[in-house]
Amino acid sequence: MTINEVQDSIIGEFSFFDDWMDKYNLLIDLGKELPVIDPKFKVKDFLIDGCQSKVWLHPDFDEKLISFTADSDAIITRGIVALLIKVLSKRTPEEIISSDLYFIEKIGLRQNLSPTRSNGLLSMVRQMKLYAMAFDAMKK
Amino acid sequence: MKNIAEIRADFPILGRSVYDKPLVYFDNGATTQKPQCVIDALTEVYTSYNANIHRGVHYLSDMSSEAYENSREKVRSFINAGKKEEVVFTSGTTGSINGIAFSFGERYIKPGDEIIISHLEHHANIVPWQMMCERKGAVLRVIPVNDEGEIIFEEYLKMLSSKTKLVSVTQVSNALGTVLPVNEIITAAHSVNAPVLIDGAQGIQHGVVDVKIMDCDFYVFSGHKIYGPTGIGILYGKEKWLSELPPFQGGGDMVDKVTFEKTTYNELPFKFEAGTMNFTGAIGLARALDYVMSIGRIDIAIREKYLLSHATERLSAIKDLKIYGNSVRKIPTISFLLKDIHQYDAGMILDKMGIAVRTGTHCAQPVMDRYGIDGTIRASICFYNTREEIDILAGGIEKVISMFA
Numbered sequence: 406m407t408i409n410e411v412q413d414s415i416i417g418e419f420s421f422f423d424d425w426m427d428k429y430n431l432l433i434d435l436g437k438e439l440p441v442i443d444p445k446f447k448v449k450d451f452l453i454d455g456c457q458s459k460v461w462l463h464p465d466f467d468e469k470l471i472s473f474t475a476d477s478d479a480i481i482t483r484g485i486v487a488l489l490i491k492v493l494s495k496r497t498p499e500e501i502i503s504s505d506l507y508f509i510e511k512i513g514l515r516q517n518l519s520p521t522r523s524n525g526l527l528s529m530v531r532q533m534k535l536y537a538m539a540f541d542a543m544k545k
Numbered sequence: 546m547k548n549i550a551e552i553r554a555d556f557p558i559l560g561r562s563v564y565d566k567p568l569v570y571f572d573n574g575a576t577t578q579k580p581q582c583v584i585d586a587l588t589e590v591y592t593s594y595n596a597n598i599h600r601g602v603h604y605l606s607d608m609s610s611e612a613y614e615n616s617r618e619k620v621r622s623f624i625n626a627g628k629k630e631e632v633v634f635t636s637g638t639t640g641s642i643n644g645i646a647f648s649f650g651e652r653y654i655k656p657g658d659e660i661i662i663s664h665l666e667h668h669a670n671i672v673p674w675q676m677m678c679e680r681k682g683a684v685l686r687v688i689p690v691n692d693e694g695e696i697i698f699e700e701y702l703k704m705l706s707s708k709t710k711l712v713s714v715t716q717v718s719n720a721l722g723t724v725l726p727v728n729e730i731i732t733a734a735h736s737v738n739a740p741v742l743i744d745g746a747q748g749i750q751h752g753v754v755d756v757k758i759m760d761c762d763f764y765v766f767s768g769h770k771i772y773g774p775t776g777i778g779i780l781y782g783k784e785k786w787l788s789e790l791p792p793f794q795g796g797g798d799m800v801d802k803v804t805f806e807k808t809t810y811n812e813l814p815f816k817f818e819a820g821t822m823n824f825t826g827a828i829g830l831a832r833a834l835d836y837v838m839s840i841g842r843i844d845i846a847i848r849e850k851y852l853l854s855h856a857t858e859r860l861s862a863i864k865d866l867k868i869y870g871n872s873v874r875k876i877p878t879i880s881f882l883l884k885d886i887h888q889y890d891a892g893m894i895l896d897k898m899g900i901a902v903r904t905g906t907h908c909a910q911p912v913m914d915r916y917g918i919d920g921t922i923r924a925s926i927c928f929y930n931t932r933e934e935i936d937i938l939a940g941g942i943e944k945v946i947s948m949f950a
Contacts (some may be wrong), residue, residue: 425564425897426894426897426948429893429894429897429948430948433948433949457889457904457905458887458889458890459919478887478919479887479889479890480886480887480890480949481889481890481893481894482887482889482890
């Protein structure tokens with residue numbers, strides 16, 4: 406699936422629920438499916454700034470695709486990271502850099518999270534794109 | 546006293562809903578809601594007599610200057626200061642503490658001198674003193690706290706010496722709700738001739754404050770935490786200190802005579818009020834103090850005690866809920882954690898139920914470090930909250946626990 410196909414399937418999944426509690430329950434479940442990060446990467450170097458809760462994000466590049474693993478000490482945040490990983494993991498650096506993450510808006514994550522929390526979400530996206538740019542530069 | 550329905554009707558925002566649920570506002574420690582009379586006061590200024598104070602020869606300027614000075618008198622009487630000259634308007638608690646930390650440091654502090662604060666301070670009563678100590682080579686000492694969240698008084702007494710140049714402590718811990726024994730702290734500091742600044746940001750709105758009886762040298766608070774507007778605050782200082790201290794800001798209105806060679810300063814309190822002051826805020830604050838007086842400060846304290854005891858009872862009955870700060874002397878602020886559930890997760894779900902609480906460190910990271918935690922969920926209650934709202938919170942917490950189980 407392309408990045409946009411994954412985004413559309415997430416939008417579809419969230420559109421089943423009108424109630425925010427159900428959407429949160431879905432995020433909680435998604436958090437449980439998050440690819441487990443190696444504990445050795447749960448250190449300051451992989452901590453993302455700008456989130457109210459702690460988020461660790463580790464990129465792995467096999468010369469072709471970038472894979473992300475992550476974790477958070479807050480479960481809802483873990484669900485949000487899991488969504489981002491579903492969309493952006495196992496992609497080429499070019500795909501990640503040029504991606505337009507419209508699903509965040511569509512499933513109501515941005516407007517339903519307060520600015521500080523939303524910044525946390527945006528910090529995660531920015532960090533993923535920064536890793537992609539770094540790997541892209543390395544390749545060249 | 547007005548009944549609770551009448552009180553709530555005075556605060557228009559309390560009638561609104563969020564996410565289609567009635568708002569339950571338990572973030573009063575961060576800022577309080579405003580009664581209609583305060584909102585009206587601001588509108589009145591802008592619709593009827595807005596003009597810069599102390600400047601104009603014209604009618605409106607006279608009117609606004611008079612309203613501003615009357616507001617100062619209101620504040621003086623509210624805290625029972627001896628003179629109007631001892632009441633300085635600032636931008637808030639943070640502005641007041643920064644001002645004193647700067648001026649006091651410039652005037653009196655030498656390398657090796659000591660400033661004492663407590664482990665319960667808000668960052669606003671830590672960082673300005675750290676900055677001053679760094680500038681002046683002074684030493685910052687911290688009164689430790691026990692597991693209940695109370696300062697250990699004997700340790701404080703041991704710290705006091707001829708090196709102590711100032712003690713700056715909070716009246717009430719914003720993170721835990723503990724009320725500090727400020728009278729005893731002040732008496733002890735005065736025995737070594739050290740002046741005391743009391744951070745009243747969380748104290749002024751929960752009882753009767755009398756700076757004469759307290760005998761503090763400085764008392765500071767913010768308007769927005771006592772049902773007044775944001776951006777206005779108070780610095781009370783005994784005349785003897787304010788006269789000796791240099792101004793912390795230079796600008797218009799605080800001067801007597803300005804030449805390029807030398808400037809002489811205006812008299813108190815104007816020496817400390819540089820530039821156009823937030824006169825609208827000051828007028829709104831005075832109206833808020835009137836409002837508090839009309840409800841009655843003792844009545845407010847009694848009602849809050851009752852709400853605190855109901856909240857403590859309901860919340861402590863919840864399995865897996867741990868309250869941080871268990872002093873017998875508390876304002877109705879309850880800081881807590883739910884076993885294994887991140888405070889941020891809990892806060893987000895409570896928000897969706899229309900319940901506003903604060904999560905995180907509450908600008909008091911050292912307090913969190915004291916307990917080895919990253920933060921708490923804080924429900925800060927005040928007199929316009931109800932028993933039913935506390936029950937909604939308790940129900941909300943149960944729901945959070947079931948969601949994350």
